[in-house]
Amino acid sequence: MNIFFTIILALLFTKPVVRDNATISGNTNSRQGKLEIYSVTWSYWDYYYTNYANVSWNVTGGSIIASDKHSVTVQWNNLEGYEDATGQVSVSEDLTGQSGDLIVTVVNDTQGPSQFCNGVLGPPVIAIDFGSGPNPGPALSAGTTSYEYNPICAISANQYTIVNSTVGCRSQWHNIPADHTPNDVNGYFLLIDGNDQKNEFFRSTVSGLNPTLKYEFSAWVGNLSSIGENPKIRFEIYNQGTQIANSGTIEVPYNSTFQWEKIGFMFTLPNNVSSVDVVIVNMNTGSIGNDLVLDDIAFAACYPPILASFSSTSILDKSYTCDIGSVTLYSSWPNVIPYQNPAFQWQKSSDGGNNWTNIPNATSQSYTQTERSPSIYQYRVIAFESSNPQLSVISNTLIFYVQQLVVDPKSTTFYSCEAVSGQIGTNNFRLLYSDPSINQTFSFLWSPSTYLNNPNTASPYINLPAPPPPNPSMPNAPINYPPYTLTITNTNFGCVGANTHTVTVLVPRKVYVPSAFTPDGDGLNDTFRPINLEDYPGAIFRVYNRWGQLIFFSQGPTAQDYSWDGTVFSNGFHQPQPSGTYVWTVEMPSCQTNIYSGSSGDGIANGTVVLIR
Incomplete structure (x- = not known):
């Protein structure tokens, strides 16, 4: 036996398998850009490890400059901004799986200027x-x-x-x-x-x-x-x-x-x-x-030199309403009034504070503002000396969320020849102009509640009776149930939205699978497909040759998609298949018995077709 394999087998059968027993030591409080050396103490190490173990070092948040089986030199990354970062040094060997990790705080020592209150x-x-x-x-x-x-x-x-x-x-x-x-x-x-x-x-x-x-x-x-x-x-x-x-x-x-x-x-x-x-x-x-x-x-x-608030007794910088609403804007001096004859001008922004316009006639220390369309509005007040408007101060910003709950109309179509049990609803609503810092909650009401398992949930299950038997030659007329009305209420602020949800049942035709086709290009019977299979969304059609090899596969959804032209695409070309008998299978998501030809033992109909050239 090769001496190398003898050594490896001896190692594997005589050395204990130990994991997570490697200890890494080094500076755990380093700084950005700094070089550090980290050493590993293995729980078990001898001649075999020295000669045959492969040691892998990995570093997160830094770069490996040099390494061997017992140490690694790391340069920690330079950081953006002023925030510190967390780095990690990991090591493992591949003979018995010893490994270890060390978490390192990488201090960001970027210099920043002193900042002080300007109000x-x-x-x-x-x-x-x-x-x-x-x-x-x-x-x-x-x-x-x-x-x-x-x-x-x-x-x-x-x-x-x-x-x-x-x-x-x-x-x-x-x-x-x-x-x-x-x-x-x-x-x-x-x-x-x-x-x-x-x-x-x-x-x-x-x-x-x-x-x-x-x-x-x-x-x-x-x-x-x-x-x-x-x-x-x-x-x-x-x-x-x-x-x-x-x-x-x-x-x-x-x-x-x-x-x-x-x-x-x-x-x-x-x-x-x-x-x-x-x-x-x-x-x-x-x-x-x-x-x-x-x-x-x-x-x-x-x-700020002058305070704005939605409250006359406390600092309140956010207010909420639905669709339309009025709000009173208050201002006050936190310390001393810097002007002998102060004057005021309230301003409004509808683009996140990028542009401000004066609110007409809003020139008092407090003012009531009405918004007639949903949006997010911001307000502030400018206070100034009436005899010298250049001497002015600007308040903090107030935010008024005029929210709107929108429920989209929706329709659900079921393809079935049996009693229907399925889910309707899901996420077809949204609260516009809301505060992203608030966890919004909602209640739901479906009307009427006919056929629904729970009219007070966002996505109830509907249980419909079985439709009439399928027509063999043409689809049954769609069954349109009376529309449901879904009313949604935001429980945080009382915003309400509603819309309709229609439910339709389509009864698919029965499927017929031909027994032969002639792909000779004369326009007659040139393709082979299960007729009406397009009535069953998600149905799968397969064709196999005499050796059991899959040569055609389709999930539709159109009749053309389900049509096999008697060729196999190989090496960049469509290769015509020889005359003979081929096996097909049809797997339908429902109504598995709605197929005229072929046998079905496990929910997958199958049969044969003859290709004639």
Whole structure:
């Protein structure tokens, strides 16, 4: 026996089959574009594996630069936008099926600019100034930061402390005499010696948020040292553990004279989200430098200079009606009135906010608007100084959904010579101009309910009596049942639509299969087909030669489609078949006994035909 096969057989019969017992190790918190080496520890490995195992590495979210049976070099992809990504490294060998996987977070360190509220900043939901008192300040509550507390201000990498001054802490640091908070005697701030890991400077949870508003998340920061890398910071927002927004990486430059600098970003909550975790993280990749201070961390709603709402008592930016409706538009000042003699002009858009037109006579602080045709309308108000219209502010946008429930007419035709049981209805309706963020629900009513198993469902089953026997020479007249009316109601907002659904039963003719044909081109009996088979949609017609080979197949639907011309298409040509006897089968979806010639034992009629040349 070949020595190679001897080795393989010995391996297969003496080595245990082990799966999912390979462990991959390496950096699980990498960054876009970075090269990483990942190693695998096999549960079992010896001479045979070294010489005969084929090892396969697979990477999702990156490229394999080099690999062997024990390691792989991966370059993670560059990412778009500011969002992080999840990568995966997988390995397997083909002798006993050992395999393993490793999930890797690929951090997107693309830099983004600070963004701030350009309207009116509301009262802060979070306002962290770290308090005041003598040095050192107390440690933060558990879970607020992932850095280690050290009461000594000359902290080391991956540590923090709370102080009211950095004077005398380290010679290479700025001597900061006070915190940022105005009029805060002995006010504390957060002092951090960062490292090269994506650790959290700060984390908190905020609830009771309004998805109709934008929010500003910000902090005052300062770069302590000119040595090494500048601090790099990112603001992140999470909902139930999933990141929903981040600021991109914001670098804090060094200044020869210390300066507090405000950084932050703006974001909008997804629909139906009112509670989030807000996090400030380290995005630095170097172990030298990255020393910083943080103070006055704030999280607050950003109100437009003037607020628009469908309610006079709360912020309501969506309203709903059906077919036609009126709605009252309210506006209010969230803070102070910036004009001595304010004037107003309400505007409307019907194209998603691309173009705005003034609503005639809508010049009061509140206004009632009527829409007489279904569509999605948007409104806003412009407030300005009456003596100088150039001094103006624009409100947030309101959306008015004037919905329309459309039910299409429909017809269902059954081909049957027996009692009918089938489904009618299905999705022939739609709610136009609806809010895509809302899960719409509907109720159904069929009238009359005759023959229906359930008149309160979208697609009931209909059970009709058997039609008259088929006419052998011509189709029976169609049986048209009185039309049904389907009325659909949207249960969210009460929109109603209705239309008719007609049901017709066609009784197919009986099928006759000739016993011979003459495909000689004289125009008489040149093709062979089951006559009237086109009355049975979906019927299948097959022809076999004397050796049982299938030489013709058709599912119609026309009489021409079911016609065999006595040839077989082969090698690009229609090859005439010799004279002789051929076997045919006919498979009909219903009314299997409606065939004059041929025998049927299993629902498939069959017989023979003679081809004469």
